[in-house]
Amino acid sequence: MTLTLILTRHAKSSWGDADLDDHARPLNKRGRASAKAIGRWLAERGYVPDTILCSDAERTRETWALIADKFVKAPKAAYSRALYLANPDTMLAALKTAETETVMMVAHNPGSAFLARRLAAEPHPHPRFNHYPTAATSVIRFEADRWSDVDWGTGQVIDFVVPRELI
Numbered sequence: 564m565t566l567t568l569i570l571t572r573h574a575k576s577s578w579g580d581a582d583l584d585d586h587a588r589p590l591n592k593r594g595r596a597s598a599k600a601i602g603r604w605l606a607e608r609g610y611v612p613d614t615i616l617c618s619d620a621e622r623t624r625e626t627w628a629l630i631a632d633k634f635v636k637a638p639k640a641a642y643s644r645a646l647y648l649a650n651p652d653t654m655l656a657a658l659k660t661a662e663t664e665t666v667m668m669v670a671h672n673p674g675s676a677f678l679a680r681r682l683a684a685e686p687h688p689h690p691r692f693n694h695y696p697t698a699a700t701s702v703i704r705f706e707a708d709r710w711s712d713v714d715w716g717t718g719q720v721i722d723f724v725v726p727r728e729l730i
């Protein structure tokens with residue numbers, strides 16, 4: 564069986580309100596445009612998730628909502644405080660609990676960049692893959708029957724994009 568992870572770093576967030584807690588920061592105008600572009604890109608390529616694992620921060624929630632709007636039928640997200648600024652081990656542990664074939668995770672850096680690199684058997688050749696800028700999105704496939712079988716270095720990065728290429 565083939566399992567697919569769509570890994571998206573949240574889109575560009577606003578630093579306009581210095582009094583706002585980091586967890587509560589929303590997307591800025593560029594971030595909203597980027598999230599919509601990523602949603603279109605995913606939908607056009609048929610990368611449609613069955614399950615959404617999303618940090619509960621405002622910027623990740625908003626990123627997912629704008630992406631979800633581009634799907635005919637988007638699943639409801641499972642928001643998790645554990646994914647807020649999570650390290651790759653925590654992110655992999657969350658992924659291992661999934662039960663559907665295609666999972667999308669919307670999270671933060673540096674965790675998203677480290678997770679993508681550590682899951683990949685070989686890094687994607689895109690020059691921004693290791694940096695994983697805002698709204699960067701990887702599609703990673705695994706030959707496994709269950710997410711609990713997925714481990715470091717077992718995935719094949721079949722696609723990668725940054726919003727700057729789409730806008």
